[in-house]
Amino acid sequence: MTTVDTPDTAAEIVARQALLALDSMVWADRAICEPMTSPASLRELVPLTEDAAEVVRRARRSIRDVLDGADDRLLVIVGPCSIHDHDSALDYADHLTALAGQLSEDLVVVMRAYFEKARTATGWPGLSTVPVVDGQPDPMSGFRLARSIMADIVQRGLPHRQLASGLAMPIGMKNRTDGCVEAAVNAILVAERGHALLDVDQNGQLCVRRTPGNRHCHLVLRGGTHGSNHHASAIEEARRLLRSASLPERLVVDASHGNSGKDHERQAAVAHDIAGQVAGGDQAIRGVMIESFLLPGRQEPVPGRTLEHGRSVTDSCLSWPATAEVLTELGQASAARRRRRGHSGHATARTRTEAVSITGSPADRAVALARTGLFDTYMVYERGGVWTVAGGVLASVTLDATRIRRTHAGDEHSRTWTSRPLRALGEALAELPMPRWTAYGWIAFEAGQPDRTGDDDLAQLIVPQTEVRISAGTALITCADQHLRQAIRRTLTADLPARPPGSVTVDISSDRDWYCDAVAAAVREIHDDHFRKVILSRSVPVPSAIDIPSTYLRGRAANTPARSFLLKMSGITAAGFCPETVLQAGPDRIVSTQPLAGTRALGTDPHENLRLRQELLSDPKELLEHTLSVQAACDELRQVCAPDSVVVNELLSVKERGSVQHLASRVSGRLSADHTAWDALEAVYPGVTASGIPKAAARDYIARTEPNPRDLYAGAVLTASSDGALDAGLVLRTVFEKDGRQWLRAGAGIVAESRPEREYEETCEKLRSVAPHLVPAHHGGDHAALPA
Numbered sequence: 001m002t003t004v005d006t007p008d009t010a011a012e013i014v015a016r017q018a019l020l021a022l023d024s025m026v027w028a029d030r031a032i033c034e035p036m037t038s039p040a041s042l043r044e045l046v047p048l049t050e051d052a053a054e055v056v057r058r059a060r061r062s063i064r065d066v067l068d069g070a071d072d073r074l075l076v077i078v079g080p081c082s083i084h085d086h087d088s089a090l091d092y093a094d095h096l097t098a099l100a101g102q103l104s105e106d107l108v109v110v111m112r113a114y115f116e117k118a119r120t121a122t123g124w125p126g127l128s129t130v131p132v133v134d135g136q137p138d139p140m141s142g143f144r145l146a147r148s149i150m151a152d153i154v155q156r157g158l159p160h161r162q163l164a165s166g167l168a169m170p171i172g173m174k175n176r177t178d179g180c181v182e183a184a185v186n187a188i189l190v191a192e193r194g195h196a197l198l199d200v201d202q203n204g205q206l207c208v209r210r211t212p213g214n215r216h217c218h219l220v221l222r223g224g225t226h227g228s229n230h231h232a233s234a235i236e237e238a239r240r241l242l243r244s245a246s247l248p249e250r251l252v253v254d255a256s257h258g259n260s261g262k263d264h265e266r267q268a269a270v271a272h273d274i275a276g277q278v279a280g281g282d283q284a285i286r287g288v289m290i291e292s293f294l295l296p297g298r299q300e301p302v303p304g305r306t307l308e309h310g311r312s313v314t315d316s317c318l319s320w321p322a323t324a325e326v327l328t329e330l331g332q333a334s335a336a337r338r339r340r341r342g343h344s345g346h347a348t349a350r351t352r353t354e355a356v357s358i359t360g361s362p363a364d365r366a367v368a369l370a371r372t373g374l375f376d377t378y379m380v381y382e383r384g385g386v387w388t389v390a391g392g393v394l395a396s397v398t399l400d401a402t403r404i405r406r407t408h409a410g411d412e413h414s415r416t417w418t419s420r421p422l423r424a425l426g427e428a429l430a431e432l433p434m435p436r437w438t439a440y441g442w443i444a445f446e447a448g449q450p451d452r453t454g455d456d457d458l459a460q461l462i463v464p465q466t467e468v469r470i471s472a473g474t475a476l477i478t479c480a481d482q483h484l485r486q487a488i489r490r491t492l493t494a495d496l497p498a499r500p501p502g503s504v505t506v507d508i509s510s511d512r513d514w515y516c517d518a519v520a521a522a523v524r525e526i527h528d529d530h531f532r533k534v535i536l537s538r539s540v541p542v543p544s545a546i547d548i549p550s551t552y553l554r555g556r557a558a559n560t561p562a563r564s565f566l567l568k569m570s571g572i573t574a575a576g577f578c579p580e581t582v583l584q585a586g587p588d589r590i591v592s593t594q595p596l597a598g599t600r601a602l603g604t605d606p607h608e609n610l611r612l613r614q615e616l617l618s619d620p621k622e623l624l625e626h627t628l629s630v631q632a633a634c635d636e637l638r639q640v641c642a643p644d645s646v647v648v649n650e651l652l653s654v655k656e657r658g659s660v661q662h663l664a665s666r667v668s669g670r671l672s673a674d675h676t677a678w679d680a681l682e683a684v685y686p687g688v689t690a691s692g693i694p695k696a697a698a699r700d701y702i703a704r705t706e707p708n709p710r711d712l713y714a715g716a717v718l719t720a721s722s723d724g725a726l727d728a729g730l731v732l733r734t735v736f737e738k739d740g741r742q743w744l745r746a747g748a749g750i751v752a753e754s755r756p757e758r759e760y761e762e763t764c765e766k767l768r769s770v771a772p773h774l775v776p777a778h779h780g781g782d783h784a785a786l787p788a
Contacts, residue, residue, distance in 0.1 A: 038204030046147040050384025051471040052154040059159030074334040075287030079112030081315035106334040113160035115146040170216035179224025188217040219251040223258020252287035264316035275333035293317040362470040380566040390440040392465025397428040399459040426678030438721040445710035504774040508767040516756035534692035537747030550775035559658035563729030576734030579657040585677035585726040595629040598622035598663030621753040626663040633667040641669030658769035677726040690714035
């Protein structure tokens with residue numbers, strides 16, 4: 001959430017540009033230029049955890065939903081005028097986090113987090129430039145400190161609002177300081193359009209950034225030198241201006257600045273007036289802004305004197321006790337507006353997110369929730385230390401050999417597809433009548449194979465009824481059903497059951513002769529130039545029934561996957577430990593794939609592991625196999641990425657994955673304007689390290705040679721969202737259950753230099769990532785009792 005002050009006049013802009021040009025000529029003779037940390041380097045210095053990143057993404061979605069009217073809560077942006085030290089900012093964040101959780105049914109609370117005072121003519125210019133209030137300018141330290149504070153705030157589950165431009169977030173345009181609203185309306189119109197801007201990229205290089213425009217810009221009424229504009233008549237005039245510009249009638253009202261006459265105590269009275277309008281049913285007021293800190297008023301920094309903890313050094317702020325009263329009143333107003341809307345027949349089910357403190361490991365909590373029986377269909381997906389449980393079906397998209405089906409709210413639509421099945425999946429998801437969605441599911445290895453026939457599903461993606469994101473100490477529950485939220489909360493806070501004992505022994509040495517003969521035949525076809533590489537796999541049956549959720553927990557403890565998953569969908573139950581990602585794509589349109597090829601065993605003896613690692617890095621056959629995979633990945637991404645944007649970010653590193661270690665590389669690029677993340681997934685699918693080179697010929701050989709279809713094995717588990725993000729893990733190191741059978745499967749990459757016995761042994765090494773961790777099924781079935 002960002003706000004921007006609109007300039008007074010066009011002449012002011014020209015004057016500023018002229019002054020900057022003059023300054024640059026003077027500075028050329030006397031300026032001292034210092035190197036600055038690039039954005040990418042700053043991210044490495046102060047990394048953001050996946051859990052914290054999801055807090056940001058989810059908050060942006062919530063704010064967009066409030067602005068669009070899809071979420072009827074009231075947005076409240078509250079916090080210090082500016083942050084001047086780490087400890088007081090986090091102390092305030094702790095207070096706000098607790099209250100925000102209590103009011104989450106009615107308010108979307110975002111912490112105000114300013115680090116620059118752009119309009120300050122004299123005095124302290126802000127923490128990002130001068131990190132110590134009475135100290136010297138040190139932007140490098142300031143930016144690092146600012147990012148660390150923001151990271152610590154979102155790690156608490158609390159989103160923050162910052163002053164910035166050109167970001168993928170809702171942008172608020174404030175009226176001018178004299179109170180003129182037309183300039184802000186014009187700014188919204190300009191910001192909705194795409195532009196070409198001179199910018200700095202993640203590596204600190206000058207670039208031209210082409211923006212698509214921001215449709216979530218909105219008006220912020222902040223008052224001005226001629227008086228306040230928070231009262232009902234000013235709100236109606238602002239709505240008239242927005243209507244006349246064909247803009248949505250949505251606005252945020254600032255209780256501070258000109259609306260309070262810069263008297264911090266008057267903010268409570270202004271907020272009371274706004275609350276009255278909201279409770280009365282005003283639908284245009286989507287949010288409120290408040291300047292607040294732990295202590296009231298402000299303090300003047302004096303060199304050598306210790307600053308009071310929690311009191312502003314810039315504009316005067318409301319105290320925390322007064323803030324808590326104001327937020328409670330705004331929450332009550334939001335609830336009253338909802339009741340009025342309900343009485344008029346327009347109430348809708350509202351998705352809510354609430355935080356719950358937990359004990360125990362996130363994996364244990366995720367599995368306990370999956371086992372409750374609350375969800376007939378579920379998927380647990382681990383990424384970056386966060387386990388997401390996606391349960392129940394709000395909407396779904398399913399692909400078979402000829403048709404794609406889309407369901408939502410009892411309605412079903414079906415059509416044929418003839419080519420590009422994965423793009424068809426993305427298009428079907430985009431057609432869902434939902435403003436925001438995140439989907440979870442799986443894609444079979446055979447999806448899109450030209451000669452595939454039969455009635456089996458080749459892919460299924462669900463938009464879940466419930467999402468629960470679990471990390472160390474915290475779970476975020478997102479669900480519209482209050483009773484279901486309560487049941488989930490009870491499960492997350494109940495005592496964890498003991499992990500069941502025992503193990504199931506599997507003979508992984510079966511099919512030796514068949515597999516070695518198949519490898520030898522593949523090598524002959526490679527020498528005959530039918531293909532350059534192929535991955536051959538073999539299945540191993542599990543002799544007695546196993547408990548797959550418990551097997552997931554035991555196997556996860558022994559593995560270090562890129563992603564892990566536990567799913568029960570479309571008649572398939574599976575638990576696996578993905579060694580690599582097929583594709584990662586972000587809303588910024590940067591995509592990457594991570595080929596792993598080249599393998600040695602990984603055991604308990606560190607000296608032997610090091611010897612095998614060195615052998616892996618010097619083995620010509622393994623290096624050739626890996627290089628071919630990296631080259632193929634580059635070629636595939638070039639089909640959908642902007643020219644010259646495809647690069648190898650990581651080359652020939654070694655990743656430890658359970659019982660094996662692999663050569664690993666990463667290839668990335670920026671999607672071209674006419675391609676989506678689904679196009680990128682189609683380009684790299686199935687993963688080159690699980691199929692072969694070229695893929696068509698390799699897949700043909702696999703279909704001719706392997707006795708059974710692979711189905712989910714060597715396919716993908718994935719999550720995708722409406723903002724363009726997509727994350728797909730390669731399904732290997734997995735135990736499967738379908739139609740009463742349970743089995744394991746593993747393969748090895750065959751090139752011209754392959755030796756059958758060594759490739760067979762490689763499959764055994766990979767099977768050992770899962771086979772020793774199988775837990776026998778016990779009486780009582782797969783589901784634990786729901787906590788009372």
